[in-house]
Amino acid sequence: MALLNRRSFILGTAYLGAQLGASARKPNVIVILVDDMAQRALSCYGNPYVRTPNVDRLAxxxxxxxxxxxxxxCTPTRATILTGQYTARNRMWHVIPKYGYPWARVEEVDCSDGITRDAFLLSKGLKAAGYTTGCYGKWHLTTNADGDYTALSAAAAKYYGFDSVAAPGPPREIQTGDKGVNRLTQEAVRFLENNRSQPFFLYLAHHTIHGPVLAPEELVAKYRAKGFPQSGLHNATYLAAIEHMDNAIGTLLNKLDELKLTDSTAVWFLTDNGGLQHRFNRQKAESNPRKLEKDLSEFSNEPLRAGKGSSYEGGIRVPMIVRWPGVTPPGTVCRTPVHAVDLMPTLFEVAGTRAPQGYALDGVSLMPLLRGDGKLSQRALYFYMPFYDVLWAHTPSAAIREGDWKLIEFFGDYISPETGEYSEGHRLELYNLRTDIGERNNLAAKEKERAAKMQARLMQWIRACGATIPRLNPKFDRAKMLTQTSLRSQV
Structure with missing residues (x-):
């Protein structure tokens, strides 16, 4: 992490004390969540194809x-952010509506159908602390009248801790135009204008860059003129969508400047999962489950391995940037591992509130890192993914990261995210991410003692959360093992 000079430290500490003081207005909070965007999609993380000056400005x-x-x-990350809990605890480890693979080699663990009205959420905690709250954009946490993939309904918003939601967009908005990027941005701008006089929490969840990837034609033409392809990896539309997203964030940041809210607003930027590197054909997998075929490629997550839907780093390591003037030292780069479960305890400390007594929070406050004046206690990060998803070559697995080390356990079978080749059998993979960020050198055999200890801690954690360790499926049928039982309305 970048070192803090004495003057910056004193100013930051003084500002934080003022912000959290009883007589001071609490800081505003904006959480911007982008859909399906790789860490490397931002120029501040190394994108060589697109400049993202507005997100870079946050960094x-x-x-x-x-x-x-x-x-x-998607769904699991959104549930993690709003509940402050790992999926093994909140039971939201699968996208909704649910679908499954009942004849696969490993028996999938059943998950929740969605967030319920009585669930404790980040928004409820901040609202109770005096914040005006808004949910603008993609919801994907219920499949009933309360809300769907596209949005939380205005009538149900109060049951989930939100005072307002964005006005409904036109039919098929996320399938046409710019996926509602400009409209949601203008709705967010109005939210800022209407609530400038009181502390607010804005949860802005864009639909971009989820497929179908869309962007304004003039931006697509710009990248076509630069020689980028019409389809495939790093295609012109995908790159244009990144630039368009960045422009929209610039509009929001400029509005904060105009309203003189910048210095009193903590802005968080992150994405819900890694970028779509390759997608596999689900229909062909049913007839030939031993060798999956790719049917779509969009953006390379390298040096991270694989992408959306994967237990490898390309699926779960994302960009996260926090700007809080007077608190976050400008230009800081932090290499401490953090997780989406940390947002709730951090934002509750920012707001001077806490979760209800007895509520299990899986994360920790990141304030020592944000201030630049401390470290987090040593801890492990966990991942629980006990399901199949052929589109992303995903089989039931769980993972643990401790320091530089990451262990993945595949509970009964495996699909290569590079080749689509299927293989049966339990599998342990151990990587030193400091020396092997691309997860190419499996050290489980060489580091047997370390692997065994990490595996034991992973199993202990799953049980402690009240979740189930996947087992072999008594209904296993090789002829139908990768046949999906229902179709989802959105992927």
């Missing part, structure tokens, strides 16, 4: 995390 003025983690798919 320049705040703290950029190199080892920030989420879950490998």
């Amino acid at each position: 320049k003025d705040g703290i950029r995390f190199t080892d920030a983690y989420v879950t490998p798919q």
Whole structure:
């Protein structure tokens, strides 16, 4: 982490004390969540194809995390952020509506159908602390009248701790135009204008860059003129969508400047999972489960391995940037591993509140890192993914990261994210991420004692959360093992 000079430390500490003092207005909070975007998609993380000056501005003025983690798919990450709990505890480890593979080699563990009205959420805690709260954009945490993939309904918002939601967009908005990026940004701008006089929490969840990837035609033409392809890896539309997203964030940041809210607003930026590197054909997998075929490629997550839907780093390591003027030392780069479960305890400390007594919080406050004046206690990060998803070559697995070391346990079978080749059998993989960020050198055989201890801690954690360790499926049928029982409305 970048070192803090004495003057910056004194100013930051004084500002934090003022912000959290009883007589001071609490800081505003904005959480910007982008869909399906790789860490490397931002120029501040090394994108050589697209400049993202507005997100880079957040990094320049705040703290950029190199080892920030989420879950490998949409619904679980959103549930993790709002509940402050790992999926093994909140039971939201699968995208909704649910689908499954009942004849696969490993028996999938059943998950929750969605967040319930009585669940304790980040928004409820901040609202109770005096914040005006808004949920603008993608919801994907219920499949009933309360909300769907696209949005939380206005009528149900109060049951989930939100005072307002964005006005409904036109039909099929996320399938056309710019996926509602400009409209949601303008809705967010109005939220800022209407609530400038009181502490607010804005949860802004964009649909971009989820497929179908869309962007304004003039931006697509710009990248086509630069020689980028119409389809495939690093295609012109994908790169244009990144730039368009960055422009929209610039509009929001400029509005904060205009309203003189910048210095009193903590802005968080992250994505819900890694970028879509390769997708496999689900229909062909049913007829030939031993060798999956790729049917879509969009953006390379290198040097991270694999992408969306994967237990490897490309699926779960994402960009995360926090800007809080006067608190986050400008231009800080933090290499401490952090997780989406940390947002709730951090933001509750910011707001001067806490979770209800007895509520299990799985994360820790990141305030020592944000201030730049301390470290976190040594801890492990956990990942629980007991399901199949052929699109992303995913089989039931769980993972643990301790320091530089990461262990993945595949409970009964495996699909290579590079080749699509299927193989049966339990599998342990151990990597030293400091020397092997691409997870190419499996050290489980050489480091047997370390692997065994990490595996034991992983199993102990799963049980402690009240979750189930996947087992072999008594209904296993090789002829139908990768046949999916239902279709999802959104992937």
